[in-house]
Amino acid sequence: MAAAVAIPSITKRRHYFMDKPTSTSTQLRLRLERYIRMFAGIVIGVFLLWRVYNVIVLQQNFGADTWVRFGLSGLILGGMYALIAIGYTLVYGIMFMINFAHGEVMMLGAFGGFFTFEILRFIPAPTIANPDLNFLNAHPFLSVFLAFLVGIFISAMAGYFLERIAYRPLRKAPRLILLITAIGASIFLQNLAMLLFGPQRKNVVNPDILDRGAGWIVNVSGNDVLISYTGVFSLVLSTLLMIGLYILVQRTKLGRAMRAVASDKNTASLMGVDVDDVISKTFIISGALAGAAGVMWGIHMGLVNHYTGFLPGIKAFTAAVMGGIGNIPGAMLGGMLLGVVEAIGPAAVGIDFQLKDVIAFSILVLVLIVRPSGILGEKLSEEKL
Amino acid sequence: MRSSALDKGLRTGVIFGIVIVTMFLIGFTVTGAGLVGKIFGVSSSYSTPSLVYFSLFMILIGVWAGASASSRPLVEADTWKRALTAGTSAGAVSGLFSAVVGFIFGELIANKIDPRTYLPSVSPESIQLFLFNQSPLTGSLMLFAVLTASGLAAAALFFFLRNNDSVKSSARKASESVWGTIRSERVVGIAQNKYTRYAALLAFAAILIILPRTWGGYWNYVFGTVGIYIILGLGLNIITGWAGQLVIGYVAFFAVGAYTFALLTAPEPHHLMMNFWVALGLGVLAAGISGLLIGLPILNLRGDYLAIVTLGFAEIIRILLKSDLMTPYTAGPRGIRDIAGPSLFGKSFTSDVDFMYLIIIAVLVVTFLANRLQNSRTGKAWFAINLDETVARATGVNAFASKLLALSLSAAVAGLAGVLFASRNQFSGPDDHALMVSINVICLVIVGGIGNIPGVFLGAFALKGLPEILRETENYRLLIFGVLLIVMMRLRPEGFLPARRPELEKAAVQNPLGEEA
Numbered sequence: 001m002a003a004a005v006a007i008p009s010i011t012k013r014r015h016y017f018m019d020k021p022t023s024t025s026t027q028l029r030l031r032l033e034r035y036i037r038m039f040a041g042i043v044i045g046v047f048l049l050w051r052v053y054n055v056i057v058l059q060q061n062f063g064a065d066t067w068v069r070f071g072l073s074g075l076i077l078g079g080m081y082a083l084i085a086i087g088y089t090l091v092y093g094i095m096f097m098i099n100f101a102h103g104e105v106m107m108l109g110a111f112g113g114f115f116t117f118e119i120l121r122f123i124p125a126p127t128i129a130n131p132d133l134n135f136l137n138a139h140p141f142l143s144v145f146l147a148f149l150v151g152i153f154i155s156a157m158a159g160y161f162l163e164r165i166a167y168r169p170l171r172k173a174p175r176l177i178l179l180i181t182a183i184g185a186s187i188f189l190q191n192l193a194m195l196l197f198g199p200q201r202k203n204v205v206n207p208d209i210l211d212r213g214a215g216w217i218v219n220v221s222g223n224d225v226l227i228s229y230t231g232v233f234s235l236v237l238s239t240l241l242m243i244g245l246y247i248l249v250q251r252t253k254l255g256r257a258m259r260a261v262a263s264d265k266n267t268a269s270l271m272g273v274d275v276d277d278v279i280s281k282t283f284i285i286s287g288a289l290a291g292a293a294g295v296m297w298g299i300h301m302g303l304v305n306h307y308t309g310f311l312p313g314i315k316a317f318t319a320a321v322m323g324g325i326g327n328i329p330g331a332m333l334g335g336m337l338l339g340v341v342e343a344i345g346p347a348a349v350g351i352d353f354q355l356k357d358v359i360a361f362s363i364l365v366l367v368l369i370v371r372p373s374g375i376l377g378e379k380l381s382e383e384k385l
Numbered sequence: 386m387r388s389s390a391l392d393k394g395l396r397t398g399v400i401f402g403i404v405i406v407t408m409f410l411i412g413f414t415v416t417g418a419g420l421v422g423k424i425f426g427v428s429s430s431y432s433t434p435s436l437v438y439f440s441l442f443m444i445l446i447g448v449w450a451g452a453s454a455s456s457r458p459l460v461e462a463d464t465w466k467r468a469l470t471a472g473t474s475a476g477a478v479s480g481l482f483s484a485v486v487g488f489i490f491g492e493l494i495a496n497k498i499d500p501r502t503y504l505p506s507v508s509p510e511s512i513q514l515f516l517f518n519q520s521p522l523t524g525s526l527m528l529f530a531v532l533t534a535s536g537l538a539a540a541a542l543f544f545f546l547r548n549n550d551s552v553k554s555s556a557r558k559a560s561e562s563v564w565g566t567i568r569s570e571r572v573v574g575i576a577q578n579k580y581t582r583y584a585a586l587l588a589f590a591a592i593l594i595i596l597p598r599t600w601g602g603y604w605n606y607v608f609g610t611v612g613i614y615i616i617l618g619l620g621l622n623i624i625t626g627w628a629g630q631l632v633i634g635y636v637a638f639f640a641v642g643a644y645t646f647a648l649l650t651a652p653e654p655h656h657l658m659m660n661f662w663v664a665l666g667l668g669v670l671a672a673g674i675s676g677l678l679i680g681l682p683i684l685n686l687r688g689d690y691l692a693i694v695t696l697g698f699a700e701i702i703r704i705l706l707k708s709d710l711m712t713p714y715t716a717g718p719r720g721i722r723d724i725a726g727p728s729l730f731g732k733s734f735t736s737d738v739d740f741m742y743l744i745i746i747a748v749l750v751v752t753f754l755a756n757r758l759q760n761s762r763t764g765k766a767w768f769a770i771n772l773d774e775t776v777a778r779a780t781g782v783n784a785f786a787s788k789l790l791a792l793s794l795s796a797a798v799a800g801l802a803g804v805l806f807a808s809r810n811q812f813s814g815p816d817d818h819a820l821m822v823s824i825n826v827i828c829l830v831i832v833g834g835i836g837n838i839p840g841v842f843l844g845a846f847a848l849k850g851l852p853e854i855l856r857e858t859e860n861y862r863l864l865i866f867g868v869l870l871i872v873m874m875r876l877r878p879e880g881f882l883p884a885r886r887p888e889l890e891k892a893a894v895q896n897p898l899g900e901e902a
Contacts, residue, residue: 166871170874176631180870181874184869187867314693314696355705365694
């Protein structure tokens, strides 16, 4: 009985020491730092708002139709970023590592979709009405389904083998070593794809009904806005996948095991969770989501090469940090937000469209200055910080 | 029950088979054969290498497969049967992979289908070579036979070398005699003699003075680049090797230095035409300040963020330099021309020999400073942070300030390298500052030996000098870098020349948390 009483009192005392820094100068510095961060955030925010007000209200260079167009393409892009960002967040939550090669995993998925379409295009499926018909146009839904299946499979396998070959032997190594390995894997996969498939961009030929110019036409303030089928398809699919993942993580046994490993590996393994297995499956899931995003990228953007994954990968990481790394809804929100900001941003702030890639990186830096834990992230524990 | 020898052989065979097939698909079989030819002194850079060299290349791979499959087992007895089974099965499986792929592509070519539409590296010549200039069936059978036989031979050979007493004892004797001579009192005495050291230093200085004059322009250019990368590596070593914070976008500081210098000295776009030495100082200063500003908001967070933010910063700088927005200030994608060279007392030194001297002097100065820093109080603070930041803080190290100092110092060194680079090329464009530069620098620091000054030299010579000699591998350089990074991290994370720290620190590295086993 006495022991049972003693344990809480010890933990209580430890908490007392850990939560409150005893030195007043440290406290002062921390408070000062918080004020400086807040001040910087307010200054930058006011400046941006003033700039946006200037461009949208005073100058009125663009009509409402343009904003709708930007917003739509932002949402579509954001769906893909969100899918990739989930991969970063899942892996980060479990292993505290930035899987730098994640963008390359997505690129492999994009190639998987591209090659599926190319193969299906060469399979003839003649009908009486149209003797030149190929399989791709004869069974467009099946073809798209197959493309996603192949892309997701390739990316999931890439994620699995990446973990098995490169990361697993380093489970106990310092973080710097893991990060360098991930960078090495990224360079390797990117250059392997370049040497295998050549450096030039490849046109992804969609089935005719998913033609990139086709879509619903909506009238906004006197101008036609095209809502392309590929865009709606991508957005719907990414939303469905995100809902599916959320259910997987929250409701299934695997999801519970993943959350357990994320919060404490040692305790989870004591409770009978196979940690290695859960980590493998996490890499498979994040690879699969990245693969789906890659196939979508090919279908919607239409161009694929070895460099396809690099920038989306870094931007998705930005999205994950923005939403709060380690937090799944945060990654979804961050991805969507980043996509929209990137699409609307250059016009809204009134800068050159060449500079749209700068926006993502500036956001990353700003988030880290103003709120390092991200939008939905809680205060990170010492180990994760 | 399947025997473990067969199991290991099959597994090794699958790995080697995939490697051979990948090499074939990216066209490395031709390059590899060319490299083998180069060893025998045949320069065949741009023609298809002969069959003999290709066969040698394949035999080498087969021998490697056989040797690694039949290596000494951990648990079982090391028997002839086991070694031969493992070696032969490894060779056979890798041979099977290669033969199947070779046969498929041979048939494709025979049916006039060009695989280059989708796999641009697979040329008809490389397929011909892969099949020993035979028909698909004969060629793939030959491939299978060659790999199987070399796997078998390797297993037998290595088993013999491993278990034969006379070979073992003679090898031990040889190594003992070599090490004995090196460690004998007389040799050590000569090496530690003060005058021998002076003589060695003198000889080294003489070489440094004479070589740039006799080499000619090409080698001055190559070794000038190596020198600039040594400076970059020494700079990155401060923040990554000593303070333990990875900086991926290191090229950003290189670009800041180069562009500051270029804008201050070039006639266009601003016509400031400043003196070389003043501009050099300002370039280094600007890079250092940019490091300080980048580090200020993020160095309080954990290390990974620094890596990604500097990466973002490097991309921002590159995109800005290329954009129309900055063209009036930085000359945009065209780059800045006619950047000044060094001059002293009204006499300008711009020949390649003078630049080589300048770079050598810069390398020596930076090396000296780095060496002093390493042994200073600040250097020890960096080591402490690298080993365990929490403990370092508890013992009174101001972690934030130390990291900030490390970052701005290494940024300043990168700025110096940028100034030298821009001035030597008399040109500075946005594409000189692509992310590849940073990746090269990270690789050379890690391969050479992270946190070790001689390691940086070794890494720079190996990664920037060696590819100039092995020009065939040009296209595969980055791929090899990627593999090198992964393999080094797994097998030898401390690099080829690991840093030598005092024994106490070493013990702490091996067992950072005391008794947590």
